[in-house]
Amino acid sequence: MLLLVTTVAACGDGKDDGAKASAPKAPATIPELTKDPLTLSFIWFDWPPAQALETFANAEYKKERPNATIKVNTVPNANWHDAMFTQFAARKTDFDIAILDSQHIGEAVTNGNILDLTDFVKNNIEVTAYNPYLLAAYGQFPQAETGKRDENASLYGLPLLGDTWTMIYRKDLIGDKPPQTWDQMISAAEKCQADNPGVSGLAFHQANGSDAAAVTYNTVNGVYGGNLWDAKNRKIDGVLNDAAGQEAMDVLVNKMKPLTAKGSGNWFIDEVNAAVAQGKACIAFNWIAASGGLLDPKQSTLGTTREQILDKLGFATLPSQKTNLVPLGGMGMHVSAYSAAANQAEALNFMKWFERADVQKKWAAAGGVPSRTDALQSPEFLNAGPFNKVYADSVPRMRDMWNVPEYARLVDIENTNVNAALNGAKKPKDALDDIAKEQQSVLDSSNRKGGGGL
Amino acid sequence: MKDPAPLTTDHPGQVVSATPPAPGRSRRLSDRGLAVAFISPAMLLLLAMSVFPLLWSLYLSFTDYSATRGGPANFIGFGNYTAILTSAQVHTRALTTLIYVIGAVGLQTVLGFGIAYLISRRTHGRGVLTTLFLVPMMLSPVVVGLFWRFMLDAQFGVVNSMLSSVGLGQVEWLTRQRTALISLIVVDTWQWTPFIMLIALAGLSAVPKYLYEAASIDRASEWFRFRTITLPLVWPLLLIAVMFRAIEAFRLFDLVYILTNGGPGVSTETLSFHIYKVAFLGFNTGTASAYGILMVLVVIVLTQFYLRYLNKLKEG
Amino acid sequence: MAVSVDEAVSTGPARDNPPPARRLGGRGRSALEVALLTVLAVVMLFPVLWMIETSIKENRDVYAIPAKFFDFTVTLEHYRDVFVAPDGGRSALSVSFLNSVVVAGVSTVLATVLGVPAAWAYSRFAVKAKKDQLFFILSTRFMPPVVVVIPIFLMYRQVGLIDNKLGLILIYAAFNVPFTIWMMKGFVDEVPAEYEDAAMLDGYTRLQAFWKFTLPLLVPGIAATAVFALIFSWNEFVFATFLTSSDSVRTAPPAIAGLIGGTTTDWGLVAAASVVFALPVLVFAYLVRRHLIAGVTLGAVRR
Secondary structure (H helix, E strand, C coil), X not given: CHHHHXXXXXXXXXXXXXXXXCCCECCCCCCCCCCCCEEEEEEXXXXXXXXHHHHHHHHHHHHHCCCEEEEEEEECHHHHHHHHHHHHHCCCCCCCEEEEEHHHHHHHHHCCCECECHHHHHHHCCHHHECHHHHHHHHEECCCCCCCCCCCCEECCEEEEEEEEEEEEEHHHHCCCCCCEHHHHHHHHHHHHHHCCCCEEEECCCCCCCCXXXXXXXXXXXXXXXXXXXXXXXXXXXXXXXXXXXXXXXXXXXXXXXXXXXXXXXXCHHHHHXXXXXXXXXXXXXXXXXXXXXXXXXXXXXXXXXXXXXXXXXXXXXXXXXXXXXXXXXXXXXXXXXXXXXXXXXXXXHHHHHCCHHHHHHHHHCCCCCCEHHXXXXXXXXXXXXXXXXXXXXXXXXXXXXXXXXXXXXXXXXXXXXXXXHCCCCCHHHHHHHXXXXXXXXXXXXXXXXXXXX | XXXXXXXXXXXXXXXXXXXXXXXXXXXXXXXXXXXHHHHHHHHHHHHHHHHHHHHHHHHHCCECCCCCCCCCCCECCCHHHHHHHHCHHHHHHHHHHHHHHHHHHHHHHHHHHHHHHHHHCCCCCHHHHHHHHHHHHHCCHHHHHHHHHHHCCCCCCHHHHHHHHCCCCCCCCCCCHHHHHHHHHHHHHHHHHHHHHHXXXXXXXXXXXXXXXXXXXXXXXXXXXXXXXXXXXXXXXXXXXXXXXXHHHHCCCHHHHHHCCCCCCCCCCCHHHHHHHHHHCCCCHHHHHHHHHHHHHHHHHHHHHHHHHHHHHXXX | CHHHHHHHHHHCHHHHCCCCCHHHCHHHHHHHHHHHHHHHHHHHHHHHHHHHHHHCECHHHHCCCCCCCCCCCECCHHHHHHHECXXXXXCHHHHHHHHHHHHHHHHHHHHHHHHHHHHHHXXXXXXXXXXXXXHHHHHHHHCCHHHHHHXXXXXXXXXXXXXXXXXXXXXXXXHHHHHHHHHHHHHHHHCCCHHHHHHHHCCCCHHXXXXXXXXXXXXXXXXXXXXXXXXXXXXXXXXXXXXXXXCCXXXXXXXXXXXXXXXXXXXXXXXXXXXXXXXXXXXXXHHCHHHHHHHHCCCCCCC
């Protein structure tokens, strides 16, 4: 039996060696497409944009490629990373296009799970039509630390859906004009909570799953002039928990948390939406792409029509304080290295089609958030939803997290510790120092013997 | 790795092929052949799906293998084991798991036995009562977890709603360190008290009536009768029930995953939940394997001691 | 048990009972015991009733504060949503229910076909180191699923069984075979071996004797055992989550768990899906109520 074990393990290893380090390259030109019926599968998590994409693509892409059907497989948000990367690990995927979070790219590229699109992009995509940072964020690895695109770096994906946080505020409770600074925002929330019993001042993501609490802290950290890390020297300890970082944690735990509802310590996207829809929050923060449901009268107690709801709800860009940074959300499309050649060709063709100016505008009208500058400034996009202008205005202000292969571990460390601080299980300062220390040890652990991942 | 799967698919065929032993052979031989033919398919499935994976885990536990990063599995001796045993992170999870196991199993045993005792003293409606009490146990942990999460919600959950209607404040059931662990214990108790009850009931109904009758002639006190007749007869069965529950509770995963996701912070992360994170967030397959092997060892060793104690009890 | 205290107060059937009169002795005590049992039963069943109630409430009543116990509008909308997708087609949930039926059904049949003959052999023949073998078989059930799932994952990726119903079927069968053997061995032990001996004197082979005489007597036991295996496979969550991903393979437990964590959570739908999912198990459990104890202790304890 033991003999069998070793041979099998060895055989497994041999297979792994081939895919070592770098990602396989996609062809520079799209190969000839099949004429047979073909299903192009995506994987994403379960939220309205996923359904929007499937409907949109089947309606529009079919006009060009009648034999292609688009299927967007969805998994629960909490399972999203695991679902994609367990399949990558299996070297067999039931999807052709993975919709990776921007920070997942590092892990996927290092493991050779997705195709290198550099040559393909050069020949097929108008790179000048984009804000360079968006191209970098959803495709480039290693990612540009400065927020600028590195023309020489390789590209592994193309933008699918842009996203950032929007501030959602109750016009009828705090006035039409949104607060401009973080301090003003906090005092507006304070006053609103005092004036309206039963309504809490703030609602934001605090959960310890996905990237919920981590994004919240990162946002405050950015606004208060902090840094997540020194990418060049791979240094987190001493950077994240410097004075600015400490101040951000203090603001989050001691000023913002007391203004949230009791028991909101496990809230994520849907709980924040529910609080807003039930009229239980003065000011809330949520991803733009998840905010569409707020305007649905069937799910809201704020009004019986979209107009009535919009009389009460305002959407604004995030207030600024020491800086005006906002979190980068959204995802790109990445081609699985394990899908069939015909499907990979179709995937490339789809991406080329999707990034066309006219299609980007149609995607905007269908409820998506495009990335091409011309589409972002088009009336089709700006008029499609009250939060779309928020996105267009936020694009130059975005900052992302670390895009490294260790991302999943780093974000878990941050999530659990920020969540602990928010719920009184750890002192804010201790939590921040623990994050810095533990994240640093993850970055440094590459040459340790055993016990990785504890 | 082609071997196990074909083996398992062959099984039904093997059962069929074990038809009539050739005439003339001695019955003993045919019996042995039959035994082998009947037992080996099941054993092969277990070897392929339980033993082989476990051995593979054992092998990986001595390496730094990662399921996604690929590359060769480098042999690193006991590196993973010493790292796990000395890790403060692991100690925290072990303590959480221990508190949870003791709290949940203790509560279930007391309540379960109590309910069984009360039911055993009824003459009417026992069947109906027992059946009703058993419902929670039959539900999927997913259903149980989701539903309690809904009921324990601080804002609109029914539990807090009822608390406030009797003038008590809101309790943050799932987002405070203490209450979150208590909530886990309460939910697990809700689901598994029926298990202890069921087994205790079996023990209680096996107590011969004449023993009680004899005792009541002696005018023995209620407590005396309970202590000297009921308890000693039910005790061994109850201990087995406790063992089953403890093993289950020790490896708890799904309820944590759904109810608290390990939070707040990591305060409700059990050992199983931690293994999941090591295995699927960082894909540190080697470490996770060593961690798992250690957990299996703990179960086996403790169960052995416990069973030995039980056997002694039986003899004594 | 804060919950039980609180629920006892608000529903309070206990209060209607007169306080036990100590002088009355037996009767007073009996009343107290009945009251106590009633309270406990209410506490244990309340979550189930609340689940059923939530499943027939309109969404705005689901979130109502204070909670609505009786005065709400009844709707069957959520039950429709369990089976019908918003666009009128078949919902992903109903597909997952179907997958559950296939996976649980086939794995149970496989476990029964493999387990029953083995149980018979263990009961009838002198097998070498029988006790050790049996303990070994049982101990495979005690491994934490999260631990087993790692090597199984590695193994399955080599043979292409990830995100495949057959993969789930095999692992469930492997988890149910030990149980089937232990439980069935008890049933076989109860059938006197003399029946087979007598048949063999009449000229039947051992196998024929088993097939013609013992097996028919075992049918009720097999049914009970199979039902328990079925319940295990039906409820299982860990393997299902980690070994499957696509809608066409995913079974119901991960699909139901997936209902939370989107942009809005429809608790009415969660409740309705849970009720639909739990119903078959409750019916089956009722059918095998006589064998419950053996069933839940892997056959280690029997009445």
